[in-house]
Amino acid sequence: MTEASRTSEPSRRVRIIARPALPIPQTGPVRREAGAWRDRFGRPLTDLRISVTDHCNFRCRYCMPKEKFAKNHQFLAMTELLTFEEILRVAKIAVRNGVEKIRLTGGEPLVRRSIEELVADLALLRTPDGRPIDLAMTTNGSLLMKKAEALKAAGLKRLTVSLDAIDEAIFQGFNDVGFPAAKVLEAIDFARSLGLRVKVNTVVKKGVNEGEVVRIAERFRGTGVVPRFIEYMDVGNANDWRMAEVVPSRDVVAMIAARWPLEPVAPSTPGETASRWRYRDGAGEFGVISSVTENFCRSCSRVRLSMEGRLYLCLFASIGYDIRTMLRGGCTDGELEEALGRIWTEREDRYSELRALGAAPERSKVEMNYIGG
Ligand code: SAM
Ligand code: SF4
Ligand code: SF4
Numbered sequence: 001m002t003e004a005s006r007t008s009e010p011s012r013r014v015r016i017i018a019r020p021a022l023p024i025p026q027t028g029p030v031r032r033e034a035g036a037w038r039d040r041f042g043r044p045l046t047d048l049r050i051s052v053t054d055h056c057n058f059r060c061r062y063c064m065p066k067e068k069f070a071k072n073h074q075f076l077a078m079t080e081l082l083t084f085e086e087i088l089r090v091a092k093i094a095v096r097n098g099v100e101k102i103r104l105t106g107g108e109p110l111v112r113r114s115i116e117e118l119v120a121d122l123a124l125l126r127t128p129d130g131r132p133i134d135l136a137m138t139t140n141g142s143l144l145m146k147k148a149e150a151l152k153a154a155g156l157k158r159l160t161v162s163l164d165a166i167d168e169a170i171f172q173g174f175n176d177v178g179f180p181a182a183k184v185l186e187a188i189d190f191a192r193s194l195g196l197r198v199k200v201n202t203v204v205k206k207g208v209n210e211g212e213v214v215r216i217a218e219r220f221r222g223t224g225v226v227p228r229f230i231e232y233m234d235v236g237n238a239n240d241w242r243m244a245e246v247v248p249s250r251d252v253v254a255m256i257a258a259r260w261p262l263e264p265v266a267p268s269t270p271g272e273t274a275s276r277w278r279y280r281d282g283a284g285e286f287g288v289i290s291s292v293t294e295n296f297c298r299s300c301s302r303v304r305l306s307m308e309g310r311l312y313l314c315l316f317a318s319i320g321y322d323i324r325t326m327l328r329g330g331c332t333d334g335e336l337e338e339a340l341g342r343i344w345t346e347r348e349d350r351y352s353e354l355r356a357l358g359a360a361p362e363r364s365k366v367e368m369n370y371i372g373g
Contacts, residue, residue, distance in 0.1 A: 019310065021320060021322035022319050022321050022322075023321075024321050024323075024343065025346060027342075028346070030341035030342055030345050031341075031344075035097075036097065036098025036099075037097055037098055037340075037344040037345060038344075039345065040346065040347060040348045041298070043300060043347075045302075045303055046098055046100050046301040047099065047101045047102075047271060047301050048090075048099045048103075048302075048303055048305065049105055049302060049372055050102065050105065050372070051105050051106050051107065051306050052112045052307055053106045053108065053111055054107045054307055054369050054370045055106070055107050055108065055111050056140070058108065058175040058179065059175065059176040059177055060164075061173075061174060062241075063235075063236075063239065063369055064238065064369050065176075066176055076307060076308055080307075080308045081307045081308060082305075082307060082309045082327070084117060086328075088121050088122065089327065089333070090305060090336070091122055092125065093333060094340065095127060095133055096337070097337065097340070100133055101133065101134040102134070102136075103135075103160075104118070104136070105372035105373055106307075107369045107372070108143070109138070110142075110147050111143065115147075115151075119151055119155060120154035120155055123154060134158070135156060135158070136156075136158040137158075138159075138160040139160070139162070140161070141161040141163065141184035141187045142179050142183070142187075144187035145183070145187045145190055149194060152191075152196055158198075160198070160199045160201050161187070161191070161201070162200070162202075163181065163184050163185070163188075163201070163216065164203055164205075165181060165202075165209045165216075166185070166215050166219055167181070167211075167212060168181055168182070170208065170209050170212060174208075174209070185219075188225065198224075198225045199227070199287075201230055203231075204229050204230065205247070206244065206246065206247050208245075210247055210251075213229060213256065216229075217286055220284070221260075221283040226284065226285055226287060227287070228287040228288070229252045230289040230291075231249055231291055232245055232246050232247070233292060233315075234292075234365075235315055235316060235367070235368040235373070236366060236367035236370075236371075239368075243292075246292050246293070248290070248293040249290035249293060249294070250290075252288050253288055256277070262277045262279060263277070263278055265277060265285055270301075271299045272299075273291070275287060291315075291352050292352070292355070295350075295352030295355070297350035298350075300314075304371050304372060306366075306371060308324060309323045310322060311343060313344075314350075315371060316349075316351035316360075316365050317349065317351075317366055317371070321339075326339060
């Protein structure tokens with residue numbers, strides 16, 4: 001299948017200015033411990049996030065506000081996107097070297113045509129000791145009714161669906177394209193009926209959807225769906241983020257605790273970003289992701305691969321490594337593996353920790369629809 005036939009995004013203007021890239025280190029050690037590459041702070045690389053498209057059918061105000069992502073916005077040309085074969089090649093090498101979790105994201109991953117073919121290939125990957133990888137996808141849910149069966153058949157087991165409100169006016173105010181919350185809820189139920197495990201991501205923005213926190217918690221109590229309330233973050237520059245718009249996770253927990261008695265749950269994996277809480281009455285659990293008020297840089301084990309093959313070592317990075325040129329320049333798997341290992345070995349990113357110290361570098365950051373969350 002050709003790359004063009006795999007991509008359903010409308011035809012695009014070709015980008016004129018090439019995105020800058022960091023030079024790939026050609027020499028130097030590759031640090032490794034217990035089967036995984038280690039960065040300068042000893043953090044293992046266990047988690048790969050792959051953003052498969054920069055295009056999205058929503059214009060969430062905190063991610064792709066319409067003023068900055070207008071109808072004539074220059075998205076990437078199809079030829080600039082990594083092919084599924086190229087993505088798979090990087091993923092295989094990463095899994096051979098300690099990656100156990102892969103998440104597909106975007107933009108909106110379900111607008112990339114035949115995405116289930118990539119899911120099917122990734123679902124077959126095994127860790128060196130023979131375990132299946134933990135493969136998941138984050139989606140806005142708008143195309144899930146159409147795609148859930150194909151994703152399930154391809155071997156996907158877990159989905160995260162973003163849903164910032166149940167109230168229609170608030171939800172449609174967020175996505176800014178008039179897409180109904182009721183349709184996302186319907187798609188979640190459908191995905192669950194197929195046996196997919198579902199988490200829900202809710203970004204909480206002060207003065208906008210705090211009132212939806214308890215409502216979302218209530219909607220999913222007793223269903224097995226785990227909501228995760230995320231602090232509004234300063235990713236990219238398009239959203240004009242302000243600290244005053246952040247609702248600290250402790251306030252979210254307090255709102256829910258005021259309604260139902262809670263107890264904390266121990267993290268299930270060392271690099272887990274969400275703090276987990278469970279209802280004492282056994283109605284399930286929820287999580288909070290406090291990347292602004294309680295950063296988790298010290299255990300950050302994630303790398304992000306963009307749709308055009310740039311590798312980013314931090315969600316708040318401004319520049320990434322150009323893997324695509326290597327891939328298309330005829331590198332061997334061994335050369336690619338060495339390069340990826342060196343890049344991770346040199347990593348010293350800890351943006352949120354520096355932000356908490358008031359020392360975050362002032363710089364232009366990669367936008368969320370590009371880096372994928
Ligand atoms: N389009 C898909 C979706 O919305 O689920 C996947 C990509 S989206 C960039 C990934 C996640 O990032 C979503 O759950 C979204 O709500 C979250 N997100 C986007 N901008 C954010 C911001 N400024 N702060 C916190 N989370 C954000
Ligand atoms: Fe699209 Fe997801 Fe960004 Fe919303 S958060 S604009 S759905 S990429
Ligand atoms: Fe990881 Fe960067 Fe987030 Fe820190 S700020 S947790 S290093 S992605």
